[in-house]
Amino acid sequence: MINANKTPKRAKIDIPRSWIEAAERIYSQGRRVMILGTTDVGKSTLLLFLTRYLTARGAKVAIIDADIGQKDLGPPATITSTTTGKPPRKIRELPIERLYFVGSVTPLGHLLPMVVGSKILLEACRADFYLINTTGLITGRGRRLKSFKIELLRPDTIVALERERELEPILRAHPWPRRIRLKPSQQARPKTREIRSRFRQKAFQEYFSRARTIVFDLPQLVIDTSLLFTGRRIDTPGAVWSEKTSEGLLVVSERRLPGRIKHIFPQAFVNLLCGLYDKKGLCQGLGIVKKIDFVARQITLFTPVGKRDIYLLQPGSLYLSPEGKELGRHQVHL
Structure with missing residues (x-):
């Protein structure tokens, strides 16, 4: 039974009021949620916040981490999933339940396994809410990838983290999911290519x-x-x-x-x-x-x-x- 009277714990992250309102909408209306946004807009922070918010209210949450380059859950070059009923301190501390190998830290050249893997892991989960995180590639072939994912995974809610309206080419082609447009977290900071590479190396090193x-x-x-x-x-x-x-x-x-x-x-x-x-x-x-x-x-x-x-x-x-x-x-x- 989902309890709507509990408040999230460990919310030691910058949470704009608009994010709280979005979480309330998702709790009351959503079930299958896809998070979209380019790089460095706070998708991982939002994923953590939504997981805490929903689990604090008694919900079981499934996480499908399809950001193969900057992983929150598991090693890079993979799509991973887990379920939790408790507010986590960090997503990376949750156990990996399933893993799908993509073989690259960029979706380019790997669009098919990106879509297939996300679908397989989503269908294998059983939860009250499903949170699907994605890569920051939203232009060119990345735009096509997001379009295919939306068609196949059929989210009922898309949370669009935008600085301007850079996701409009994707959103306007898929009018059926509810759209929640949010501004990035003020904690979001640009990461250089070197920082991203070091992050992946540390994740691979830990895995091996x-x-x-x-x-x-x-x-x-x-x-x-x-x-x-x-x-x-x-x-x-x-x-x-x-x-x-x-x-x-x-x-x-x-x-x-x-x-x-x-x-x-x-x-x-x-x-x-x-x-x-x-x-x-x-x-x-x-x-x-x-x-x-x-x-x-x-x-x-x-x-x-x-x-x-x-x-x-x-x-x-x-x-x-x-x-x-x-x-x-x-x-x-x-």
């Missing part, structure tokens, strides 16, 4: 602090969306590995070989961030590929996930050191 090295025989591990190790091995001069697949010849070599072949450089795997899934198709966590031994047909991973929980590896497009430092981005076509 419990990781260890494990080795798989490649027949035991499926590589998602990949032709690698699906065909018949053949000998190709100059290649460390080659096989005839359903889509033609696949070659792993230090230099490109002539002919119509699918080519992969061996170093394309080193330090590649990946998602690790069980046999039920549920993401169990992240890993970093340390190396692939094509002669022994073994892959070495650095991960906090237990070996028994890993059935499938999904390659990302981000290279990462075990210390959490981003080493570059590349779309690896395996």
